[in-house]
Amino acid sequence: MKEKFMSRMIFQVALQLLNILSAYFFVKFIAVELLGVTGRISSYIGIFTMFLTIGLDSIYLQHSGESDFSTFFSNFFFIKSTLLIVSFIALFIFIIIVDFEFKAYFFLIAFSEILIRFTQIINTHLRAILKIYKAEIPNFVIGFLNAIIKIILSFNISKFSSPLSVFALNSVFFAMINLGITIYISKGERVKSRINKKRIIQLLKETSPLIFSSIILIFNENISNLIIDYAYGAEEFTYYYFVRAFIIVTLTTFTLSISVIYESYFAKWFNKGRTEEIQKMTRKVEKYTAIFYVVIIILTFLNGGLAFKIFLPEYQNALVILYILIFTPLIGGLNRPYSKHLYAGKKQKIVSKYLTIRSVLFLIFLLIIVPEEIGPVRLFGFGVYGLCALRLSFLILDYLVFKYYSWKLFSIRGEKRLFILLPLALISLGISYLFKDLIQLYVEYDFLILLLSSLFGVVIFIILSYIFKIIKQEDLTFFREILRLSNYSESIKEEFQEKHP
Numbered sequence: 001m002k003e004k005f006m007s008r009m010i011f012q013v014a015l016q017l018l019n020i021l022s023a024y025f026f027v028k029f030i031a032v033e034l035l036g037v038t039g040r041i042s043s044y045i046g047i048f049t050m051f052l053t054i055g056l057d058s059i060y061l062q063h064s065g066e067s068d069f070s071t072f073f074s075n076f077f078f079i080k081s082t083l084l085i086v087s088f089i090a091l092f093i094f095i096i097i098v099d100f101e102f103k104a105y106f107f108l109i110a111f112s113e114i115l116i117r118f119t120q121i122i123n124t125h126l127r128a129i130l131k132i133y134k135a136e137i138p139n140f141v142i143g144f145l146n147a148i149i150k151i152i153l154s155f156n157i158s159k160f161s162s163p164l165s166v167f168a169l170n171s172v173f174f175a176m177i178n179l180g181i182t183i184y185i186s187k188g189e190r191v192k193s194r195i196n197k198k199r200i201i202q203l204l205k206e207t208s209p210l211i212f213s214s215i216i217l218i219f220n221e222n223i224s225n226l227i228i229d230y231a232y233g234a235e236e237f238t239y240y241y242f243v244r245a246f247i248i249v250t251l252t253t254f255t256l257s258i259s260v261i262y263e264s265y266f267a268k269w270f271n272k273g274r275t276e277e278i279q280k281m282t283r284k285v286e287k288y289t290a291i292f293y294v295v296i297i298i299l300t301f302l303n304g305g306l307a308f309k310i311f312l313p314e315y316q317n318a319l320v321i322l323y324i325l326i327f328t329p330l331i332g333g334l335n336r337p338y339s340k341h342l343y344a345g346k347k348q349k350i351v352s353k354y355l356t357i358r359s360v361l362f363l364i365f366l367l368i369i370v371p372e373e374i375g376p377v378r379l380f381g382f383g384v385y386g387l388c389a390l391r392l393s394f395l396i397l398d399y400l401v402f403k404y405y406s407w408k409l410f411s412i413r414g415e416k417r418l419f420i421l422l423p424l425a426l427i428s429l430g431i432s433y434l435f436k437d438l439i440q441l442y443v444e445y446d447f448l449i450l451l452l453s454s455l456f457g458v459v460i461f462i463i464l465s466y467i468f469k470i471i472k473q474e475d476l477t478f479f480r481e482i483l484r485l486s487n488y489s490e491s492i493k494e495e496f497q498e499k500h501p
Contacts (some may be wrong), residue, residue: 015143022150023246024169027314030158034164036234041106043225045113048091050218051118052083055210055352057124059203059345064128064266071126075199080121088114108168115175119182126186138181144460146174209348213355220362224370224387231371231384237320240384248325251296255289255333259340266344275410278344282337282406283415285476290418291465293330294425295458300326302432302457306450324388331395334418338402341410350409354401362394417470425466432457 015473060076063069088110095106119139126135128414149170153163160166167272204404262281269277302320308316343352367374369390380386406412436453465471 007383015147018144018147018401019248020088020246020250022147024311025151025154026157027312029154031499035242036229037102037164039225039237039245040229041100041109042150042245043222043229045091045110046092046218046222048094049084049087049117049469050215050222051087052080053214053218054083054207055214055348056080056203056207058210059206059348061128062206062344062346064267066271069128070112071196071199072203074195075203076125077121077204078195079200079411081118083119084114084117094279097344098175102164104162105164105168108165108172112168112171112175115172115179119179122182122186131134133184134185135182138178138185139387142174142178142181146170148403149174149317157213161186170337174304193305203396206348209352210355213352213359216359216363217355220359220366223363224366227370228384228387229365236384238317240321240387240413242315243318243321243325247322248328251293251329253327254292254329254331255285255336258285259336262340266340270345278341278410278487279412282341282412285337286334286415287470289333290330290415290421291470293333294421295461297330298425298429298432298461299328299454306446310450321384321388324385324392325447327392328395331392331399335395335399335402338412338414339398341406341412342402345410347405347409350405358394358397358401420468420470421465424445424461424468428457428461428464446490 003016023035056076057081060072064071091110092107095103095110100106123135123139150167153160153170157163180441206285225237225241226242262285265281266278269275304322304326305316305319308319339351342348366387367379369386370384371379372383373379382389403414406414432453435456436449439452440449443452462471
């Protein structure tokens with residue numbers, strides 16, 4: 001099981017890092033404002049596809065531990081594909097009616113998104129039956145090739161009259177290949193059953209409490225982008241979008257990549273009443289998540305400014321945004337297993353009530369705090385920094401609420417000693433700053449200062465964590481085991497040989 005956890009995480013993180021690299025070369029050779037254009041169009045697509053994320057995937061995963069699970073896929077696929085087609089018909093009508101400067105790019109990127117979403121439907125099923133390699137290997141290979149081609153295109157970008165459209169065509173090409181490979185590789189796992197009206201009604205009925213809250217969550221995410229864009233201009237939005245969509249999304253991939261796996265296990269264990277297994281996994285996920293992200297936070301405050309100076313001088317104005325948002329992957333990652341308890345434990349009505357209230361409050365605060373004015377009404381106008389602070393505040397609220405309900409409903413308690421990480425992080429950061437100041441007296445090259453001080457900061461934090469028994473000998477043994485390549489080869493061979501009933 002641990003090999004599948006690590007494989008998915010490694011595949012996703014490596015792929016996101018490659019995407020960051022391709023985006024880095026993209027912005028080095030093209031006007032920075034065009035990154036804002038991609039963000040604006042992505043937000044419009046997000047609004048029109050918000051009906052696709054109605055919570056159905058979580059409901060589908062709930063049933064993965066049931067004996068008749070094979071009867072669910074055809075109905076799940078029918079609902080998702082119908083929503084997908086209707087959403088994109090509406091989006092294409094919108095593109096045709098509204099005048100956009102980059103309409104060709106909009107059309108192409110929307111079409112590639114359709115292909116990606118169809119692939120995701122099949123991958124959700126593969127992950128539900130724990131066929132992780134069959135889901136991840138095609139995604140990784142295609143994503144890797146896509147990123148490489150993007151880098152090559154970036155170096156030749158001056159030769160294209162419409163560079164965004166060229167990049168969009170590249171996305172369409174690889175999305176088509178990925179969908180084709182995924183369909184082929186999953187043909188033995190997609191159990192064909194007749195579409196059943198009662199089963200469709202059952203899935204929709206179970207999903208119904210989550211529909212409004214899921215839609216408004218996605219709406220808030222995308223409308224906040226557009227508010228920043230139209231209220232404060234393309235430059236401010238570009239900085240925000242760069243941090244949010246590239247750096248934070250890449251970091252968030254660490255917990256997202258494994259959550260779909262432990263959510264499937266949670267569903268099976270809840271069906272069997274094995275809450276002790278759920279608590280054990282939750283504590284392990286919570287601890288490793290906290291350690292990983294605290295290291296990232298230390299490095300961000302220690303060397304974020306220097307890294308931007310070396311690699312991304314055009315985006316140094318985005319540094320303050322990063323300093324606020326860098327905490328969001330940590331809080332979101334700590335919250336994720338607790339929220340999944342409620343989904344796997346079939347308490348979606350509680351989730352829905354909370355998320356509905358939370359989303360409405362977020363939207364109200366968003367409209368009051370972020371814009372300077374709405375019509376004749378003067379507002380606070382805190383802009384992008386207000387939006388970042390708002391996101392962080394509501395994530396903290398999510399963590400507290402879901403952790404409380406997890407304890408109240410299932411008696412699941414998390415890792416008790418994680419609060420120690422805060423003083424350890426501050427001590428590590430202070431010592432690392434002193435070390436950085438010292439080596440700056442002897443080292444002239446910024447990159448070498450960045451490398452040495454970062455390594456020093458990580459080592460100091462790990463040593464302190466070991467001394468204060470946050471990291472224990474059993475953790476070191478665990479990491480030694482997951483680094484054994486033979487375990488992965490056996491796990492891959494077993495998955496591709498095994499047929500799902």
